[in-house]
Amino acid sequence: MALETLIESLPSLFDGLVVTLLLTAFSIILGTALGVVLATGRSYASRPIAYLILIYEKILRGIPLLVLLFLIYFGLPQIGINMDPFTAAVVGLGLRSSAYQAQIYRGAINSIPEGQIHAAFSLGMNKLKAIRHVIIPQMLRLSIPGWSNEFTILLKDTSLAFGIGVIELMRQGRYIQVRDPDLILIVFLLIALIYFVMVFIANKTLRYIEKKYQMAGYQMEVHR
Amino acid sequence: MSMLEVKDIYKSYGDVQILKGVSFIMEKEETKVIIGPSGTGKSTLLRCINQLSPPDKGQIWLDGEEITNRKTNINKIREKIGFVFQDFNLFNHLTALRNVSIGLEKVKKIEKDAARKRAMQELTRVGLEAQVSQYPAQLSGGQKQRVGIARALAMDPDVILFDEPTSALDPELIGDVLDVMKSLCGKVAMLIVTHEMGFARNVANEIIFMEGGVIVEQGSPKEMFTNAKMKRTQEFLGRIGALYGEEETGG
Numbered sequence: 001m002a003l004e005t006l007i008e009s010l011p012s013l014f015d016g017l018v019v020t021l022l023l024t025a026f027s028i029i030l031g032t033a034l035g036v037v038l039a040t041g042r043s044y045a046s047r048p049i050a051y052l053i054l055i056y057e058k059i060l061r062g063i064p065l066l067v068l069l070f071l072i073y074f075g076l077p078q079i080g081i082n083m084d085p086f087t088a089a090v091v092g093l094g095l096r097s098s099a100y101q102a103q104i105y106r107g108a109i110n111s112i113p114e115g116q117i118h119a120a121f122s123l124g125m126n127k128l129k130a131i132r133h134v135i136i137p138q139m140l141r142l143s144i145p146g147w148s149n150e151f152t153i154l155l156k157d158t159s160l161a162f163g164i165g166v167i168e169l170m171r172q173g174r175y176i177q178v179r180d181p182d183l184i185l186i187v188f189l190l191i192a193l194i195y196f197v198m199v200f201i202a203n204k205t206l207r208y209i210e211k212k213y214q215m216a217g218y219q220m221e222v223h224r
Numbered sequence: 225m226s227m228l229e230v231k232d233i234y235k236s237y238g239d240v241q242i243l244k245g246v247s248f249i250m251e252k253e254e255t256k257v258i259i260g261p262s263g264t265g266k267s268t269l270l271r272c273i274n275q276l277s278p279p280d281k282g283q284i285w286l287d288g289e290e291i292t293n294r295k296t297n298i299n300k301i302r303e304k305i306g307f308v309f310q311d312f313n314l315f316n317h318l319t320a321l322r323n324v325s326i327g328l329e330k331v332k333k334i335e336k337d338a339a340r341k342r343a344m345q346e347l348t349r350v351g352l353e354a355q356v357s358q359y360p361a362q363l364s365g366g367q368k369q370r371v372g373i374a375r376a377l378a379m380d381p382d383v384i385l386f387d388e389p390t391s392a393l394d395p396e397l398i399g400d401v402l403d404v405m406k407s408l409c410g411k412v413a414m415l416i417v418t419h420e421m422g423f424a425r426n427v428a429n430e431i432i433f434m435e436g437g438v439i440v441e442q443g444s445p446k447e448m449f450t451n452a453k454m455k456r457t458q459e460f461l462g463r464i465g466a467l468y469g470e471e472e473t474g475g
Contacts, residue, residue, distance in 0.1 A: 115313035116313060116315065118276055119307075119309065119313035119314070121302060122274060122302055122306070123303070133326060138317045
């Protein structure tokens with residue numbers, strides 16, 4: 001009976017959810033770390049390096065994620081680079097996210113007054129210290145809204161890892177559907193709901209963090 | 225040997241020549257005030273001294289070390305040159321206390337507790353012991369500038385450069401900042417660009433009058449205000465005096 005199949009399948013959906021969350025976590029960490037480096041490099045490194053970063057960003061923002069995942073998982077083995085599907089998905093999602101996050105951070109850097117870095121230099125900080133202690137902390141605070149947006153996009157886009165065989169939420173849903181094709185509507189509605197709830201919780205949590213780490217002068221409230 | 229020697233400094237931005245050969249010397253603990261019309265290169269001169277905008281030509285010596293030499297580690301030199309900005313430039317993400325201690329912690333590598341204790345002392349010195357845990361956005365302009373001065377003082381600099389420190393302040397708040405600066409006279413060398421003539425007159429050991437990228441005249445406040453040699457200096461001081469009244473602020 002369909003309902004029984006569905007109930008029996010719930011644990012597998014849960015397994016898929018765990019994989020989706022792990023994919024999201026690893027990818028956002030990679031994307032954030034790399035994004036911060038790219039953005040500061042683009043703004044403060046020498047011209048050739050800044051230009052290379054620009055090209056990197058343009059390429060990664062210019063190709064569809066599924067194409068990128070296929071290139072990494074199916075393409076790279078041809079030149080001897082082999083990855084399991086999960087790793088390939090983290091690399092693809094993380095790199096793509098880094099390019100978008102770099103944009104977010106660069107916007108934030110551009111809105112930091114030039115005097116901040118002048119003041120840092122005047123205390124005897126070198127460029128690296130000034131970036132680390134003055135620019136990056138302000139940049140991250142200013143980036144929270146953009147980063148929250150990117151986080152939820154990434155969370156939803158982990159579903160594309162389905163395409164290279166990662167057994168995440170979508171793939172588990174597909175297995176259930178194969179077992180009982182009549183469940184297709186209900187299963188994917190359920191999966192849609194799970195994504196929706198995750199995004200909802202993520203947004204609420206990030207909003208809370210944003211408020212908690214808010215400081216005078218950095219409020220981004222709109223006064224109506 | 226003087227503490228600070230500025231020799232024949234030239235600086236252009238694009239086609240516009242801002243400084244056209246500026247030279248002067250400063251001794252330890254001296255208070256020198258630079259006055260002159262806007263757009264004369266006074267601020268540019270200060271930025272040349274701490275190399276925020278390195279001069280095109282000329283030399284600057286601090287304690288016998290040529291800081292315009294490319295081989296000099298400019299970061300080490302900047303530890304010895306405090307800078308107080310017109311628009312404060314406090315670190316927006318840090319409390320007043322951390323604004324003052326960050327240089328000690330991250331540049332001088334002083335242990336956190338000691339650095340913050342020192343920062344506390346400097347903030348007390350400028351009368352802000354009650355504001356230590358406030359962020360710049362929570363402070364008034366005058367308080368911000370006093371944090372800026374404390375931040376410079378904490379580094380134990382040889383000289384502090386003040387770039388129009390009161391120009392962005394309400395008239396009411398200017399006095400607090402000038403009082404703090406006056407209290408530093410004779411304790412640390414100060415090179416001050418300002419339009420506060422009363423302050424210049426009462427506090428400076430020497431006044432430099434700049435116009436058109438050169439030093440027109442320099443001398444003691446008494447000489448400059450009562451007995452200036454150059455006609456241009458007389459005109460400038462006369463007009464400023466008429467505008468603001470002789471015994472204005474800082475007196």
